[in-house]
Each structure stands twice: as structure tokens, then as C-alpha cells.
Amino acid sequence: MxxxxxxxxxxxxxxxxxxxxxxxxxxxxxxxxxxxxxxxxxxxxxxxxxxxxxxxxxxxxxxxxxxxxxxxxxxxxxxxxxxxxxxxxNFVEKKQKYTKRYARFVTQEVVNSDLLSVAKRHNLTEDQVVSMIN
Ligand SMILES: [Zn+2]
Known part of the structure; x- marks a missing residue:
């Protein structure tokens, strides 16, 4: 298991x-x-x-x-x-609360959608989503 x-x-x-x-x-x-x-x-x-x-x-x-x-x-x-x-x-930046691959995933969704709906879907604030995009 x-x-x-x-x-x-x-x-x-x-x-x-x-x-x-x-x-x-x-x-x-x-x-x-x-x-x-x-x-x-x-x-x-x-x-x-x-x-x-x-x-x-x-x-x-x-x-x-x-x-x-x-x-x-x-x-x-x-x-x-x-x-x-x-x-x-290696999978998480120092002081961040999410993994690097999750940040990439969310960024990809924003590219194909918009900030607010991605934030809602992921239970994140818009600021958190912005912090994941770089
Ligand atoms: Zn030393």
C-alpha cells in the first residue's frame, strides 16, 4: 500500500x-x-x-x-x-507552500483559462495563483 x-x-x-x-x-x-x-x-x-x-x-x-x-x-x-x-x-522551492510541479500545473491552467476560475477550482486565492506563476 x-x-x-x-x-x-x-x-x-x-x-x-x-x-x-x-x-x-x-x-x-x-x-x-x-x-x-x-x-x-x-x-x-x-x-x-x-x-x-x-x-x-x-x-x-x-x-x-x-x-x-x-x-x-x-x-x-x-x-x-x-x-x-x-x-x-528538489521538488519544492524554499519557503513555498506548494510543489514546483503543482505551480507548473496551475500556471498551465491559467494559460488556458483565467485567474479567478483557476483560483476557485483549486481553492486558492488569486494572490496565491499569481505567486505560482513565474
Ligand atoms: Zn558547513
Whole structure:
């Protein structure tokens, strides 16, 4: 089941650990496959987990259901410079609340439709939709 969901999700960096359905939404708890991260300052690999930071990231809908990924963007501590840093996740920009592929999907819909109807269909504000287009 979890393996199936991981396959369907198709984000190679993560595996699905749990699934929760909340009304019309699906929340998938995902975990990074990697046990390590690279310090952006020294480019050295770190194994030292510093803190956990959970985020809810919106992803492509599955049929009628909105999908949210609950992910831990872990903070590591570098052994060389001793500074903490957050791991990179390739499928989501830093500080964003949605995946890159979802932003592309929404952008494509705006091209073929208009801002307001796309916002409504996706349960987003027009400002959120604008922030996804770049
Ligand atoms: Zn470092």
C-alpha cells in the first residue's frame, strides 16, 4: 500500500509513510529517502540531525481530492562549520507552500483559462495563483 502510494506520488526523493483523508483532502506524510544533507557553505555531507521542521505542502490533485504533503524539512548541523542548515528538497522551492510541479500545473491552467476560475477550482486565492506563476 505505502509502496504503491510512493509510486503514484512519483517524487523520487521521498517515500510515503502514512495517508490521511480529511474531508476532500488527502494528506500524505512523506519522508526524505536520504539520511544525510550537504552543508550549503562547505559542501560537506552531514549526518547530524539538528531539528525537525514539519511543513504542509500542496501538491497535484488526485482526481477531485486536494493533496497535501506533510514533510519534515530537516535541519542538520554541519560538522565542519558547526552551523545549522535546512536540507534542500528538489521538488519544492524554499519557503513555498506548494510543489514546483503543482505551480507548473496551475500556471498551465491559467494559460488556458483565467485567474479567478483557476483560483476557485483549486481553492486558492488569486494572490496565491499569481505567486505560482513565474
Ligand atoms: Zn558547513
Amino acid at each position: 505505502k509502496r504503491e502510494l510512493t509510486k503514484i506520488l512519483n517524487l523520487p526523493e521521498v517515500i510515503v509513510k502514512a495517508k490521511k483523508e480529511i474531508e476532500e483532502s488527502l494528506v500524505l506524510e512523506v519522508e526524505s529517502q536520504s539520511k544525510t544533507a550537504f552543508c550549503p557553505r562547505c559542501q560537506k555531507v552531514s549526518h547530524r540531525l539538528h531539528q525537525n521542521h514539519w511543513h504542509l505542502i500542496k501538491d497535484l490533485p488526485w482526481g477531485e481530492k486536494e493533496v497535501f504533503l506533510r514533510i519534515n524539512r530537516r535541519q542538520f548541523k554541519c560538522d565542519y562549520c558547526s552551523k545549522p542548515f535546512s536540507e534542500e528538497l
